[in-house]
Amino acid sequence: MGFLDIKNATKSYGAVKVLHETDISIEEGEFLVLVGPSGCGKSTLLNMIAGLENITTGDIAIKGRSMNGVRPADRNIAMVFQSYALYPNMNVGQNIVFGLEMHGVPKPERDKAMKEVAELLQIEHLLDRKPGQLSGGQRQRVAMGRALVRDPDVFLFDEPLSNLDAKLRVDMRTEIKKLHQKLKTTIVYVTHDQIEALTLSTRIAVMYGGHVQQLGTPKEIYDNPANMFVAGFMGSPSMNLFPATIAVENGRAVARTKLVGGAEATLPFAEGRGFERHEGRDIVLGLRPEAITDRDGADRNSQSVHVVEAHVEVTEPAGSDTFVVTQMGGKEVTGRFRADVDVQAGQSFPFAINMDKAVVFDPETEARIS
Template sequence: MAALTIDNVKKRYGDHEVLKGIDIAIDRGEFLILVGPSGCGKSTLMNSIAGLDNISDGRILIDGNDVTNSAPKDRDIAMVFQSYALYPNMKVRDNIAFGLEMRGVSKQERAQEVERVAKMLQIEHLLDRKPAHLSGGQRQRVAMGRALARKPQIYLFDEPLSNLDAKLRVEMRTEIKKLHQRLGTTIVYVTHDQIEALTLADRIAVMKDGELQQLGTPKEIYDDPANRFVAGFMGSPGMNFIPAQIVESDSGLQVEVSYQGGQPQLLPVPERCQGLSSWVGKQVILGIRPEQITEPLPHLVSKPLNRTISCPVQVTEPMGSDTLVMSELNGVEISARVSPDCDARPDTVLDLSFDMSKAVFFDPKTDERIDR
């Protein structure tokens, strides 16, 4: 395994700048996920790391060695693609061994390595089959096995699970997580699935329009987003964004909300956000996640940053373990997570408890955080 440094990397196609100065330092054995919407530049950055795409400016270093102008074969990187890229005329064992054969590894060593990775990925019974006779998940395991057999310094995964159905994606996520924990390899992984990112990563790099929006642990990205884009992109359903006004009372700073036809109600602003004092009387965007809005529960309502307010129920979406309740505050739709036993019915008004301890606030003009 090796450390990877992406130093002010830029990529231009004519006048169009796809990567706008990306800086990321990846430690040995770290699992980094590049996440963002389609067209944000994450696959371009991945191809640049692999040497499949030349960069316009900046440097790429592996263990301190500048490989910016090195050919892909000289970077000691293995890549797992979205399309599997298996040879259809070869059996599974030959697909796994092919890269080793090209590197001049002896037949005996190739056979030993194939057995090793097949056992690790639980595909020993598939070794004499051809790709056409495998399921999507089995093909993905073979593609991973081919990469693992090489024992490179760095593994690159480019949306490897996007062709799988939902159930199989969850199973393969678990397999990849186990694999990383077992081998301790350095992995860079591209996905547009934010749940995948939160599940797998040691750190997440959130990208938008060729720029790095935030780099941090899954908890940092989820609980402490740098801006409204990151806050809205991570989480399912996404964070609620409520336009509101900051007011000051004897109880300190508060944020004023109401539903159409209802009386204004106040939610407390956490002490860590006292920098918002300069925003008294001004409009802000309150960010609060659905799981922080629930039915009133005894162990929650007594907490100082909890407030119970009335909200109209528009739609309910039973999810099994909980129920999503769609409501409205300050003219925008919000979602709350309540227990499946909660008596939430459309066209009624429901008391909901707002846990403001993790609430965040954004500038409505720039979308940047203002409570830090």
């Protein structure tokens, strides 16, 4: 049993089921991120944990106590919203302690808690200002302070950074991670941003169509996606997915795929993967951009780097890297090259492909093939 247990939870609106049977057990101190596109069910699940949405079937328990039928105010959770939801007529200090005041906490205790949280979030100098006088990042810190001051069992974050500009999002992401590392709090965090999911979480639940597609650590999700949706959704740029066929050459499984102009590339799998039993099977081959690079940038520890001469369609300088686009199996494939590689669109160039990192999917079910 976990600290927060979601057991067979569903949500329906009439005949429409928006969240299918969901089972997630969250340990104390974990940082779980619910990630997925709009309409996947992640915010619905968060609202069910908060008590803002009723559960249709199943159960949600915190510290072994079922929350079914328990009012939001009685769940000892704190929620940080996308919109900050600050009271414009109150100053920052009043906003932070308002919840404590409503629960009858004496003023000396409120003042002490406010001081501690303000120091933690480095907003002591803002306590007398009104929300309208603050930047977006400062408002988000105040909203976090209002949650922290209550010392809840579980923190719930609903896309808290989506209203911030790109640089501030990165800065606040770092602050939230530092805060979690310092306080060891239990957090459930909703986002559609897969970079936020990968950088913040201890575990990720990737959601789509009301189902949890995969639950695992950031490394598990990134390196071994359960299906093609997870592979394509997580990572930036996303995993390259292109058709190939498994063959066996000299007792070793290889993936064969077409290049521009009709030439065929043969890519041997790493030994011990066991794909020989799938000889003749059509597959979708998955490779992250960093597994497709220039010859000198390839992983020197890998025993399965194979060089393929391929036509360069586009180059995209990106500062620390250059993204190089070719075609394999009739699909665009992006490689991550070193920034100083002299590669030009229109030329034939050696692409070093690390088949240690290859992931194989069934083109019909879209599930990963072991």
